[in-house]
Amino acid sequence: MKIIIPRIIISKLFEHSLLEDPNECCGYLLGKKNKVEEIFNCKNIHKNPISRYRIDGKDQIAAEKHADDRNLEVISIYHSHTLSQAYPSKTDIDSAVESGWTSPNYVLISLIEKTRPIIRAFIINENKSVDEVIIEHDGEAYISPTMNS
Numbered sequence: 001m002k003i004i005i006p007r008i009i010i011s012k013l014f015e016h017s018l019l020e021d022p023n024e025c026c027g028y029l030l031g032k033k034n035k036v037e038e039i040f041n042c043k044n045i046h047k048n049p050i051s052r053y054r055i056d057g058k059d060q061i062a063a064e065k066h067a068d069d070r071n072l073e074v075i076s077i078y079h080s081h082t083l084s085q086a087y088p089s090k091t092d093i094d095s096a097v098e099s100g101w102t103s104p105n106y107v108l109i110s111l112i113e114k115t116r117p118i119i120r121a122f123i124i125n126e127n128k129s130v131d132e133v134i135i136e137h138d139g140e141a142y143i144s145p146t147m148n149s
């Protein structure tokens, strides 16, 4: 399994993670088949956002509508880990299986090293096993404006 994520969207995933740090950020990646075209940031409404996330139900509905309007699908659910590895936690695995959201893959961003975020993607299966999904970059390289000046 692989997923294609344009570099500009990888940058936006890092940006969202850093903006919310020390809280976890969350949202969806929308696209067609295994190619991501858009990022949809959501609000983390978990009462303990430093180590957990819960996507606001209003954002979920808005993301699904946004995807439908553009003929896209929800390909991935993403969230950040500010203090742990880019790997689904036991809670992540349990909640994926309990919510029945096992068809989109899960993109994890780790901020253990703030200047070198790590991004990985996984499939969480119904039997709670986890398979890694290879991320391929695509498109123009993104250069942050501050690095140019």
Ligand SMILES: [Zn+2]
Residues within 6 Å of the ligand: 079, 080, 081, 088, 089, 092
């Ligand atoms: Zn997590």
